[in-house]
Amino acid sequence: MTPAQRSSPKIELHVHLEGAVRPGLLAEIARGNGVAPPVPPDGSYAFADLYDFIAIWNALTDCLRTPEDYRRSLLAYAAEAAGHGAVYLEPVLDAEERLGGPSGWADVLAACADAAAEARDRFGVAIGLTPQVFRGQDVAFAEEAARVATRFAGRGAVGFGLAGAEGRFPTVPYARAVRIAADGGLPFVPHAGEAAGPAAVREVLAMGAVRVRHGVRAVDDPDLVAELADRGTVLDVTPTSNLRLGVAAPDRPHPVTRLAAAGVRCSVSTDDPAIFDITLAGEYAVAARLGVEPAAAYGAGLAGALCDASTRRWLADVGARAYGEVFAESILDK
Numbered sequence: 001m002t003p004a005q006r007s008s009p010k011i012e013l014h015v016h017l018e019g020a021v022r023p024g025l026l027a028e029i030a031r032g033n034g035v036a037p038p039v040p041p042d043g044s045y046a047f048a049d050l051y052d053f054i055a056i057w058n059a060l061t062d063c064l065r066t067p068e069d070y071r072r073s074l075l076a077y078a079a080e081a082a083g084h085g086a087v088y089l090e091p092v093l094d095a096e097e098r099l100g101g102p103s104g105w106a107d108v109l110a111a112c113a114d115a116a117a118e119a120r121d122r123f124g125v126a127i128g129l130t131p132q133v134f135r136g137q138d139v140a141f142a143e144e145a146a147r148v149a150t151r152f153a154g155r156g157a158v159g160f161g162l163a164g165a166e167g168r169f170p171t172v173p174y175a176r177a178v179r180i181a182a183d184g185g186l187p188f189v190p191h192a193g194e195a196a197g198p199a200a201v202r203e204v205l206a207m208g209a210v211r212v213r214h215g216v217r218a219v220d221d222p223d224l225v226a227e228l229a230d231r232g233t234v235l236d237v238t239p240t241s242n243l244r245l246g247v248a249a250p251d252r253p254h255p256v257t258r259l260a261a262a263g264v265r266c267s268v269s270t271d272d273p274a275i276f277d278i279t280l281a282g283e284y285a286v287a288a289r290l291g292v293e294p295a296a297a298y299g300a301g302l303a304g305a306l307c308d309a310s311t312r313r314w315l316a317d318v319g320a321r322a323y324g325e326v327f328a329e330s331i332l333d334k
């Protein structure tokens with residue numbers, strides 16, 4: 001990778017804060033909490049599928065216990081991503097019982113909102129938080145979490161997500177939580193179309209998704225692909241994560257190649273950079289080889305970003321300076 005590739009501006013809309021804590025910092029935080037972080041047997045993690053990954057992810061994230069842990073983690077990732085050209089991030093934050101229920105989670109969100117403001121000043125990277133609940137979570141808890149999240153709308157939070165073991169737990173029971181968040185100013189930015197197929201993508205679109213994290217399995221349904229392209233729906237694609245979790249087969253073209261060729265806007269992200277041992281600049285390079293050039297990834301990121309108008313204007317200027325005409329086209333499309 002050239003220095004120019006590394007430093008060219010990037011937008012990342014799909015990164016789990018809990019999966020972005022590098023092993024050194026995670027071990028330090030875990031020690032402070034009296035927890036032993038799981039150590040991969042051969043130096044890096046391997047996963048049979050999404051469900052296997054979620055089990056490891058849960059063990060890793062269990063090391064984070066306090067608002068200060070999250071604050072440090074967000075600042076560390078913001079600094080790292082800025083070093084890879086990031087100018088805008090939408091980190092995902094899970095509502096977890098272990099954080100002390102919804103009120104403890106509110107303290108975590110407050111700490112992250114503070115860290116986000118600090119990161120913009122110190123590293124020049126704007127951050128919009130997207131708190132989320134997950135499939136399989138207690139529905140009443142998820143609804144309370146949505147209410148808590150809305151307290152941060154316009155104060156650090158910009159959207160509300162849903163993730164978890166897609167295909168194993170249904171999405172529909174969380175419709176009310178999604179509505180609570182949307183009514184409170186947090187548009188719906190769910191995970192879908194990763195472990196489950198096109199029907200899962202249609203399902204979240206019907207629930208009001210303004211963007212889809214993953215969504216790559218839409219590729220199996222040409223009508224849906226055409227609809228996504230027509231609507232300009234942004235998919236937050238994570239190329240290496242898809243390969244590592246078996247969503248994309250190594251011996252077949254990556255879905256993102258066909259989606260991009262069909263005119264679907266694909267933003268590019270790492271998903272869980274510390275767990276997959278990857279970087280944002282590295283994923284932009286992988287995406288470029290798969291048919292999503294950095295300018296297109298940036299344009300899709302800007303189209304999908306839930307930032308305020310002044311941040312959007314700034315991001316548009318940054319993109320136009322770096323990517324010129326190609327970028328201007330993708331902006332005019334919006």
Ligand SMILES: [Zn+2]
Nearest residue numbers: 014191213271
């Ligand atoms: Zn994800």
